[in-house]
Amino acid sequence: MNTTSKDCSITFDEIANMFTPKFSEVDLSLFAASEHEAIGLEHFLMEPKCNRNLIGVVDFETFHSQKFFDVEDFSGAIEYDETKHHCDAVCSNSAKEVREEKRESIEDMLNDNVFDGKTRLPTTGKEFGLESYLGNADLESLSPGFDERDYVAEISYMSSASVPALQFTHNHNSPMLNQMTVHELHEAFKSVFGRETLVTDKQWLKHRVLFGLRNQVESDSDLNHIKCGTTSYKTEDKTLCLSSSDSSRSAASSIKCVLGDETMSLDWHVGRKGLAGLDLQTTSMELSEIELCSHDGGDKALVTRKRLRKPPKRYIEESLEANSKYCKGKSGAVRPRKCLKEFGTSQLACEDKPFKGSCIQVPFGLPIEEGHVKINASYWDSENCRDDRISSPKQLVTEPSAAASQDEISEDEHVTRSIVRKGSSRRKHHISWTPSEVMRLIEGVSQCGVGRWAEIKRLSFPSSSRRTSVDLKDKWRNLLRACCVQLQSKRKVKQGQKQASHRVPESVLWRVRELATTYPYPRESNSKVAYTAPISSSFPAAIQNRSVALSTSV
DNA sequence: CTTAGGG
DNA sequence: CCCTAAG
Numbered sequence: 001m002n003t004t005s006k007d008c009s010i011t012f013d014e015i016a017n018m019f020t021p022k023f024s025e026v027d028l029s030l031f032a033a034s035e036h037e038a039i040g041l042e043h044f045l046m047e048p049k050c051n052r053n054l055i056g057v058v059d060f061e062t063f064h065s066q067k068f069f070d071v072e073d074f075s076g077a078i079e080y081d082e083t084k085h086h087c088d089a090v091c092s093n094s095a096k097e098v099r100e101e102k103r104e105s106i107e108d109m110l111n112d113n114v115f116d117g118k119t120r121l122p123t124t125g126k127e128f129g130l131e132s133y134l135g136n137a138d139l140e141s142l143s144p145g146f147d148e149r150d151y152v153a154e155i156s157y158m159s160s161a162s163v164p165a166l167q168f169t170h171n172h173n174s175p176m177l178n179q180m181t182v183h184e185l186h187e188a189f190k191s192v193f194g195r196e197t198l199v200t201d202k203q204w205l206k207h208r209v210l211f212g213l214r215n216q217v218e219s220d221s222d223l224n225h226i227k228c229g230t231t232s233y234k235t236e237d238k239t240l241c242l243s244s245s246d247s248s249r250s251a252a253s254s255i256k257c258v259l260g261d262e263t264m265s266l267d268w269h270v271g272r273k274g275l276a277g278l279d280l281q282t283t284s285m286e287l288s289e290i291e292l293c294s295h296d297g298g299d300k301a302l303v304t305r306k307r308l309r310k311p312p313k314r315y316i317e318e319s320l321e322a323n324s325k326y327c328k329g330k331s332g333a334v335r336p337r338k339c340l341k342e343f344g345t346s347q348l349a350c351e352d353k354p355f356k357g358s359c360i361q362v363p364f365g366l367p368i369e370e371g372h373v374k375i376n377a378s379y380w381d382s383e384n385c386r387d388d389r390i391s392s393p394k395q396l397v398t399e400p401s402a403a404a405s406q407d408e409i410s411e412d413e414h415v416t417r418s419i420v421r422k423g424s425s426r427r428k429h430h431i432s433w434t435p436s437e438v439m440r441l442i443e444g445v446s447q448c449g450v451g452r453w454a455e456i457k458r459l460s461f462p463s464s465s466r467r468t469s470v471d472l473k474d475k476w477r478n479l480l481r482a483c484c485v486q487l488q489s490k491r492k493v494k495q496g497q498k499q500a501s502h503r504v505p506e507s508v509l510w511r512v513r514e515l516a517t518t519y520p521y522p523r524e525s526n527s528k529v530a531y532t533a534p535i536s537s538s539f540p541a542a543i544q545n546r547s548v549a550l551s552t553s554v
Numbered sequence: 555c556t557t558a559g560g561g
Numbered sequence: 562c563c564c565t566a567a568g
Binding site for chain 2 (some may be wrong): 449452470477
Binding site for chain 3 (some may be wrong): 238430431470471
């Protein structure tokens with residue numbers, strides 16, 4: 001933005017050097033003759049070789065059309081007039097040059113699809129006299145009395161682009177700007193760049209303004225292009241491009257097409273001219289974003305703002321939607337925990353039964369087992385004792401160590417703890433399986449059979465919200481695994497059993513094995529069956545007091 | 555939703 | 562224990 005005229009000249013030289021002989025011939029001649037530099041035409045003249053040369057012109061059109069779309073008032077008389085002026089200015093200037101050069105390299109372009117596709121161009125383009133311009137360059141029919149300042153002002157107004165553009169490096173003059181006083185140029189500059197300048201050099205100001213205008217036009221076009229390109233997924237939103245009349249759509253397509261080419265030739269631009277290249281680059285997607293943001297607060301950014309917000313909003317909505325969906329879908333009555341996970345601790349707390357007193361809230365991350373560890377190796381025994389003591393018949397039938405109220409309490413305890421820690425961890429609760437639970441599980445399996453976890457849960461774990469059928473299944477799997485391990489190295493386990501905090505009585509394991517034989521579990525059962533089958537008969541009391549390491553945590 | 559299996 | 566695919 002702060003490029004000086006000096007830089008400009010340098011750039012210009014560089015650019016000039018970059019021109020290929022062929023192009024330099026054309027371009028320079030054009031430049032030399034271009035006393036009537038036109039905004040959109042610049043591109044046009046600069047790139048005689050490509051069809052994209054017409055970008056400038058097209059941009060101009062799209063620029064206008066977009067404006068209308070944005071304002072959502074196509075028939076606005078004021079806009080029409082202004083546009084006409086604008087068009088007039090551009091066309092009148094460019095037309096001359098077109099005439100001069102068209103036989104050399106522009107002629108093709110005129111016949112090119114860009115113009116052939118007038119139908120693709122916004123109808124507004126016709127209204128503005130572009131058609132005539134393209135056809136016979138009869139610009140005299142356009143409204144006279146054009147004022148440069150208006151032109152500039154309007155463009156700046158219409159354009160949502162405020163991003164500083166590269167300095168215009170051409171030395172050719174603009175007729176309009178030439179006639180402007182320094183003060184006027186300052187105003188123009190201000191309107192274009194949104195800031196004032198102390199520079200009084202008319203040439204410099206002219207260049208700046210010209211370039212700024214051109215950039216704005218291009219930016220707008222690019223913006224338009226971008227928007228159009230992304231319109232598909234924003235149909236919900238009032239997307240200007242598509243929601244407008246047919247002309248707008250056609251315009252969009254044409255713009256897209258043209259700009260697409262432009263973008264593709266970006267390298268070319270950069271390499272050869274540097275100025276246009278940079279401009280184009282910045283006007284790509286990224287720029288649009290930036291631009292939109294920067295203009296968010298401006299009135300002019302009407303269109304821009306809408307467009308900008310759309311994507312993010314949409315995105316957010318989708319995200320939220322997805323989240324809620326996820327929560328809904330997954331957190332059914334079956335697994336309230338999941339839901340809880342989604343919503344945070346406070347809600348979770350309410351979900352479960354009230355505290356039963358003995359519960360100690362464990363900071364997140366603290367292993368829940370800790371509390372139980374205190375029970376130590378005699379855990380099972382003590383559990384059983386308690387159970388026996390309380391001896392609550394409950395639903396458990398055969399096992400002496402059937403679930404007891406005590407157990408329930410401890411379970412609740414676990415739950416509470418788990419909830420506390422649940423807040424932020426995926427591993428919400430690592431609720432240790434209490435001996436009674438294990439027993440109940442086994443009992444349930446013995447009664448219902450393996451695989452009918454839902455039923456087992458219903459029978460043996462009716463009151464506990466946790467321990468879903470899946471949990472039971474997992475636990476059973478683990479039990480089987482434990483049995484397997486134990487079988488492989490009974491002795492070892494026996495020796496190290498004291499270390500483990502939780503021990504599953506051998507009896508239990510035997511029971512498990514027995515059940516495993518009768519109700520083979522999908523996998524582990526096989527190896528087990530062979531082993532346990534013969535032993536199962538000896539299950540009784542002989543081995544009762546023996547215990548094997550068994551992880552009860554999972 | 556339940557079950558089975560993987561992580 | 563959690564997640565997910567499959568019936």
